Amino acid sequence: QQQVKQSPQSLIVQKGGISIINCAYENTAFDYxxxxxxFPGKGxxxxxxxxxxxxxxxxxRFTISFNKSAKQFSLHIMDSQPGDSATYFCAASATDSWGxxxxxxxxxVVVTP
Amino acid sequence: DAGVIQSPRHEVTEMGQxxxxxxxxxxxxxxxxxxxxxxxxxxxxxxxxxxxxxxDDSGMPEDRFSAKMPNASFSTLKxxxxxxRDSAVYFCASRPSGTYNEQFFGPGTRxxxx
Numbered sequence: 215q216q217q218v219k220q221s222p223q224s225l226i227v228q229k230g231g232i233s234i235i236n237c238a239y240e241n242t243a244f245d246y247x248x249x250x251x252x253f254p255g256k257g258x259x260x261x262x263x264x265x266x267x268x269x270x271x272x273x274x275r276f277t278i279s280f281n282k283s284a285k286q287f288s289l290h291i292m293d294s295q296p297g298d299s300a301t302y303f304c305a306a307s308a309t310d311s312w313g314x315x316x317x318x319x320x321x322x323v324v325v326t327p
Numbered sequence: 328d329a330g331v332i333q334s335p336r337h338e339v340t341e342m343g344q345x346x347x348x349x350x351x352x353x354x355x356x357x358x359x360x361x362x363x364x365x366x367x368x369x370x371x372x373x374x375x376x377x378x379x380x381x382x383d384d385s386g387m388p389e390d391r392f393s394a395k396m397p398n399a400s401f402s403t404l405k406x407x408x409x410x411x412r413d414s415a416v417y418f419c420a421s422r423p424s425g426t427y428n429e430q431f432f433g434p435g436t437r438x439x440x441x
Contacts, residue, residue, distance in 0.1 A: 246427050257331075257418050257432030258370070265427065303370060312375070312382050313358045313422055315430060319369045 217241055218306050220318025228326050233291035235321045237304035240285065244306040248315070249278065249289050252301045261302070262289070294325045329353075331433035333419050339439045345407040348436045351400055352421030360430060361394055361404050362418040370418075376402065409440045 220237045227233045237247075248263035264271045264278040264287065271278045277290040291298055301322050305315040332351040340346055352359045360375040374384040379396045387394070391410070396402040406413055416437050420430040 248429060250432075255434075257420075257435050259432065260429040263427070263429065312377055313424075313428070313430070314360075314372065314375060314383065317370045317372075 216319065217316040218304060218318045220304050220321060222321060223319070224322040224324070226324045226326060227291075227294045229294060229296060231294050231325075233289075233294050233298070233323050233325070235289045235302055235304070235323075236286065237288065237306075237318050238284075238286045239306050239316075241306070241308065241316075242285070243308040243310065244316075245309055246307045247278070247280065247287050248305050248307075249276075250303040250305060250317075252303065252320075258303055291323070294323075296325045296327055299323060299325045331419055331421055331431055333417075333433040333436050335436060336434065337437045337439075339441065340409055341441050342410055343408045344440075345405065346409045346413075346438060346440075348404040348417050348419075348438070350402045350404070350419030350433060352402070352419070353431055354400065355423060356421035356431070357424040358422045358430075359396060359402050360420040360422075361402070362420065362432075364416045364418060364435070365414075373404070406438075409438075411440045414438055414440050 249261045250258035251261040252258040262273050275292045280287045301320045303320045304318040307315045334349045361373040363371045373386045374394045376396045394404045416435045418435045420432045422430045
């Protein structure tokens with residue numbers, strides 16, 4: 215049973231477009247929501263993270279939107295670039311979970327020139 | 328800092344052989360995680376340690392898998408005997424204590440069991 219559901223599975227976007235990836239969760243104890251970016255042949259690396267006390271966090275072209283009542287959060291990549299082509303994972307953890315992350319299934323993003 | 332170090336980076340072995348994957352976490356990190364990544368199942372948590380003590384091994388597929396952390400700077404994941412369905416990329420990650428700290432992943436070991 216996957217505790218964090220991620221969609222879509224894959225995404226193709228033109229250079230300059232907006233990429234949107236959505237995640238939903240059920241466990242209301244989750245209080246930390248990171249997004250990881252993984253390039254082929256590499257390990258995942260933290261991209262951006264949010265806590266539930268804010269509804270949005272922006273870092274450069276990457277924005278997390280968080281809806282606590284709907285138990286959903288999303289990643290928006292503005293002005294997508296070919297270098298953004300990667301697999302993106304959302305994740306969630308709870309304070310009492312010993313730092314254990316529940317990862318989504320991942321979204322493969324391809325940005326075409 | 329060198330980051331999380333894993334070895335070997337690639338391993339090709341034959342079914343039935345013993346495989347040992349190694350991980351050196353980032354110095355000072357209290358938690359260590361072992362993950363397996365496949366196309367079909369995504370990123371799966373196998374086991375994790377806190378201060379060298381295994382906390383949760385419920386993700387270990389079966390008794391053929393075992394993991395140890397003899398000290399704060401070294402961990403191993405062993406598969407004995409290996410099977411073709413064990414072929415995957417195995418990642419080690421570490422993180423410091425604290426609620427909102429990220430996990431730092433190593434480069435992974437790509438295991439192929441023939």
